Amino acid sequence: MVKFENKEALESYIQELQATAQSPDKGLISLCSGPGCIIHNSDKIRDTLTEEMGKHGIADKYEIRLTGCHGYCEQGPIMVIDPGGIFYPKVELENIPEIVEKTLVNNEPAEKLLFKNPATKKRVVREEDVPFYKLQTRSIFGKNRLIDPNSIDNYLAVGGYQSLAKALFEMKPKEIIAEIKNANLRGRGGGGFPAAIKWDSCSRHKGPKYVICNADEGDPGAYMDRGLLEGNPHLIIEGMLIGAFAMGSHDGYVYVRHEYPLAVANLAKAIDHAKQYGLLGENILGSGFDFDLHISKGGGAFVCGESTALMASLEGKPGRPRAKYIHTSEKGFRDSPSNLNNVETWANVPLIIDKGAQWYASMGTEYSKGTKIFSLVGKVVNTGLVEVPMGTTLREIIFDIGGGIPKKKQFKAVQTGGPSGGCIPEQFLDTPVDFDELTKLGSIMGSGGMIVMDQDTCMVDVARYFIEFLVDESCGQCNPCREGLKQMMAVLSRICEGNGKKGDIELLEELGTMMQKFSLCGLGTSAPNPVLTTILYFRDEYEAHIYDKKCPAGVCKPLFYYEIDEEACNGCTLCAKKCPQEAISGEKKEPHEIDQENCIKCGICYDICKFDAIAIR
Amino acid sequence: MAYNNDIDWEKLDDIIDEYNSDKESLLMILQDINELYNYVPPETIPVLAQKLNVPKSMIYSVATFYKTISLEPRGKYIINVCTGTACHVRGAEKIIDAVHDNLQIDTGQTTQDSLFTLETVRCLGCCAAGPVFTVNKNMHGGLDRSSALNIIDDYKKNAS
Numbered sequence: 001m002v003k004f005e006n007k008e009a010l011e012s013y014i015q016e017l018q019a020t021a022q023s024p025d026k027g028l029i030s031l032c033s034g035p036g037c038i039i040h041n042s043d044k045i046r047d048t049l050t051e052e053m054g055k056h057g058i059a060d061k062y063e064i065r066l067t068g069c070h071g072y073c074e075q076g077p078i079m080v081i082d083p084g085g086i087f088y089p090k091v092e093l094e095n096i097p098e099i100v101e102k103t104l105v106n107n108e109p110a111e112k113l114l115f116k117n118p119a120t121k122k123r124v125v126r127e128e129d130v131p132f133y134k135l136q137t138r139s140i141f142g143k144n145r146l147i148d149p150n151s152i153d154n155y156l157a158v159g160g161y162q163s164l165a166k167a168l169f170e171m172k173p174k175e176i177i178a179e180i181k182n183a184n185l186r187g188r189g190g191g192g193f194p195a196a197i198k199w200d201s202c203s204r205h206k207g208p209k210y211v212i213c214n215a216d217e218g219d220p221g222a223y224m225d226r227g228l229l230e231g232n233p234h235l236i237i238e239g240m241l242i243g244a245f246a247m248g249s250h251d252g253y254v255y256v257r258h259e260y261p262l263a264v265a266n267l268a269k270a271i272d273h274a275k276q277y278g279l280l281g282e283n284i285l286g287s288g289f290d291f292d293l294h295i296s297k298g299g300g301a302f303v304c305g306e307s308t309a310l311m312a313s314l315e316g317k318p319g320r321p322r323a324k325y326i327h328t329s330e331k332g333f334r335d336s337p338s339n340l341n342n343v344e345t346w347a348n349v350p351l352i353i354d355k356g357a358q359w360y361a362s363m364g365t366e367y368s369k370g371t372k373i374f375s376l377v378g379k380v381v382n383t384g385l386v387e388v389p390m391g392t393t394l395r396e397i398i399f400d401i402g403g404g405i406p407k408k409k410q411f412k413a414v415q416t417g418g419p420s421g422g423c424i425p426e427q428f429l430d431t432p433v434d435f436d437e438l439t440k441l442g443s444i445m446g447s448g449g450m451i452v453m454d455q456d457t458c459m460v461d462v463a464r465y466f467i468e469f470l471v472d473e474s475c476g477q478c479n480p481c482r483e484g485l486k487q488m489m490a491v492l493s494r495i496c497e498g499n500g501k502k503g504d505i506e507l508l509e510e511l512g513t514m515m516q517k518f519s520l521c522g523l524g525t526s527a528p529n530p531v532l533t534t535i536l537y538f539r540d541e542y543e544a545h546i547y548d549k550k551c552p553a554g555v556c557k558p559l560f561y562y563e564i565d566e567e568a569c570n571g572c573t574l575c576a577k578k579c580p581q582e583a584i585s586g587e588k589k590e591p592h593e594i595d596q597e598n599c600i601k602c603g604i605c606y607d608i609c610k611f612d613a614i615a616i617r
Numbered sequence: 618m619a620y621n622n623d624i625d626w627e628k629l630d631d632i633i634d635e636y637n638s639d640k641e642s643l644l645m646i647l648q649d650i651n652e653l654y655n656y657v658p659p660e661t662i663p664v665l666a667q668k669l670n671v672p673k674s675m676i677y678s679v680a681t682f683y684k685t686i687s688l689e690p691r692g693k694y695i696i697n698v699c700t701g702t703a704c705h706v707r708g709a710e711k712i713i714d715a716v717h718d719n720l721q722i723d724t725g726q727t728t729q730d731s732l733f734t735l736e737t738v739r740c741l742g743c744c745a746a747g748p749v750f751t752v753n754k755n756m757h758g759g760l761d762r763s764s765a766l767n768i769i770d771d772y773k774k775n776a777s
């Protein structure tokens with residue numbers, strides 16, 4: 001059992017680890033077992049792999065490492081084999097013998113199992129040449145694939161905790177804060193508030209203080225923080241340690257969303273390991289600095305992501321926000337000075353300390369520095385976690401990295417910033433993404449949710465979806481938000497049901513402006529954004545619902561019906577076979593017909609017809 | 618207070634002890650109880666109030682504020698359909714409709730035979746596989762109406 005008494009002990013241990021890691025006699029099979037890959041049985045793949053390797057007598061030549069999310073979830077389960085970084089996407093159990101024989105025994109790629117670049121139709125051997133990764137700058141997320149989250153040694157081997165050592169022994173707390181300031185690190189939780197301002201303010205207060213990590217990740221459709229915390233928990237611990245030292249705090253909390261049990265488990269283990277190694281607890285690395293870290297689990301309330309609500313929840317109370325006349329950096333958790341940052345914000349800290357503010361600030365735009373991780377999801381070919389320098393355009397993210405829209409459908413909008421954000425239409429695809437540019441469009445960059453929508457998405461329905469979410473999640477303590485949301489919900493529902501009235505759009509705008517001005521916390525002030533941006537950019541869709549009683553995208557059930565286009569239908573009978581209502585009839589090779597009485601508008605026929613013969617009317 | 622045979626009072630004490638009877642840990646204590654019984658039996662509340670030295674009203678206030686805590690018994694299998702935005706645009710609503718049609722329960726309800734409870738959750742972090750749901754701790758992805766119903770049938774068969 002190692003316990004580092006000083007900086008030198010840590011450094012020599014890291015050197016040893018790195019020497020073994022580079023040893024040519026041992027290869028590494030990195031197998032993603034993040035949330036997107038585990039659903040495809042990545043654990044069974046490991047067992048089969050072990051078995052096959054045993055058959056060839058090479059079980060000890062390769063280490064199989066189960067890691068957190070690699071980012072390219074669309075292609076899961078993902079396996080990368082070193083040396084060489086050979087990339088195998090969508091690995092299936094029956095592929096294992098071939099991979100073992102070709103790659104592990106004969107040192108050659110299994111050609112047919114390699115990734116096929118859809119643009120060039122050529123096979124790609126190495127992970128770094130896969131277009132999805134090639135266009136990214138993965139300075140934070142890229143380490144995930146080298147790390148078994150339950151192994152502190154894996155983290156040390158990539159240089160982990162060296163920034164902590166540097167901060168503790170070579171820098172003064174003030175210098176750390178100055179470094180964070182010069183890097184212009186802005187909060188990744190959505191607000192983009194400069195971290196150094198909060199740190200500085202917190203550091204000036206006396207008495208017990210707390211550093212807190214916001215891992216509540218409530219934005220529905222975003223999982224960057226999960227990917228980081230679950231895949232690389234020591235990175236967050238190290239960031240928090242550095243912050244705590246800079247601010248003079250000895251106690252920290254990580255507030256994790258209840259739906260992320262694996263993140264909790266991995267973090268708990270990481271905390272234990274860090275304590276054993278003398279990297280957490282008393283007299284860290286012999287520096288005299290003490291810091292303890294605890295985990296607290298949320299209860300599935302979105303509003304608890306808000307800073308004051310989160311602190312109330314940490315105290316074991318209902319998570320209701322309070323007005324911020326007094327900042328939490330002065331009076332927060334337990335009425336003590338508290339500094340809250342998002343998971344990804346903390347993850348940036350060790351990097352800045354390691355490489356310096358100047359290096360860091362060379363990435364990004366004038367006022368938004370570094371990289372940002374996005375959760376690219378929805379109607380996009382390459383679903384996954386994408387890390388790019390701030391200032392990368394929406395088009396680059398969605399089309400170059402994301403591969404565009406599947407099934408040859410049309411791009412319609414991208415929703416950014418979750419329930420506090422908005423929908424951005426096609427004409428703004430060349431906007432560089434950073435904190436300020438998306439705000440100008442009425443949306444926000446937010447914490448990094450990026451939901452791509454195609455022609456089959458109804459924008460009124462999307463607005464209703466977010467308002468419904470927020471009605472559920474509003475804590476209800478202030479009128480503008482509680483009642484405003486209810487009224488918006490009523491108006492949007494009647495529009496989607498075909499009972500929209502003249503003046504409804506204006507009413508929504510009026511309600512929205514009122515809520516923006518008078519709500520108590522950020523939930524209420526930003527709640528109208530999804531409605532207001534869809535009105536701004538897709539007013540014609542609202543009008544179609546209200547005046548023509550039509551849902552052009554074919555989502556709002558009372559406002560459309562499916563009809564088979566006689567010209568396009570070749571009578572393949574597929575739809576008739578699949579219709580759960582047996583509502584489709586027709587002779588083979590003859591145009592089919594839908595019995596509107598029996599059709600429940602489930603959309604199965606629309607999705608499966610290969611000849612685009614099912615039309616929305 | 619009526620003595621309830623179904624409640625393992627010793628286990629309850631263990632949970633409370635694990636958190637050193639700390640009232641700041643109330644939410645996590647409730648969550649552990651919720652996990653143990655699939656809900657928080659109301660009989661446990663006066664005991665908790667006494668041991669943590671907080672008013673009962675505070676416990677109800679916390680238990681009703683947080684969605685993950687249920688004060689009513691739930692089914693053996695809890696179907697949690699993801700209605701996060703990514704799953705929503707990929708047709709999560711159709712999955713809920715399918716479950717609803719098949720089991721005749723709305724979101725938040727439990728079947729008569731206490732086998733299934735239908736709940737929703739916003740994003741499980743498997744957006745690439747969406748629409749997804751979990752049945753207890755098992756994840757199922759790439760769902761459509763028929764695959765969702767097949768999965769539910771499997772659980773029905775398992776239970777009988």
Ligand SMILES: Cc1cc2nc3c(=O)[nH]c(=O)nc-3n(C[C@H](O)[C@H](O)[C@H](O)COP(=O)(O)O)c2cc1C
Pocket residue numbers: 186187188189190191192193195214215216217218219302303304305306307308340341342343345346447521522523
């Ligand atoms: C309703 C609401 C929900 C929020 N949810 C989150 C969240 O899930 N995760 C997060 O990091 N920040 C969330 N925030 C932002 C936090 O209030 C806070 O600004 C942030 O955690 C500060 O850290 P940062 O400066 O590092 O971003 C939310 C804010 C509001 C108003």
Ligand code: SF4
Pocket residue numbers: 303320321473474475476477478479481482519520521522523524525
């Ligand atoms: S704005 Fe909404 S969530 Fe925020 S305090 Fe008011 S009611 Fe609660």
Ligand code: SF4
Pocket residue numbers: 564568569570571572573574575576591592608609610611612613614
């Ligand atoms: S699937 Fe399409 S082409 Fe085939 S019968 Fe149905 S409508 Fe016609």
Ligand code: SF4
Pocket residue numbers: 562578579580581582583584594598599600601602603604605606
């Ligand atoms: S929408 Fe569904 S019910 Fe209606 S015709 Fe198509 S498959 Fe049948």
Ligand code: FES
Pocket residue numbers: 032033034035036037038068069070071072073074076077078
């Ligand atoms: S979970 Fe495996 S790549 Fe994301």
Ligand code: FES
Pocket residue numbers: 220221222699700701702703704705739740741742743744745747748749
């Ligand atoms: S939105 Fe359903 S898993 Fe992310």
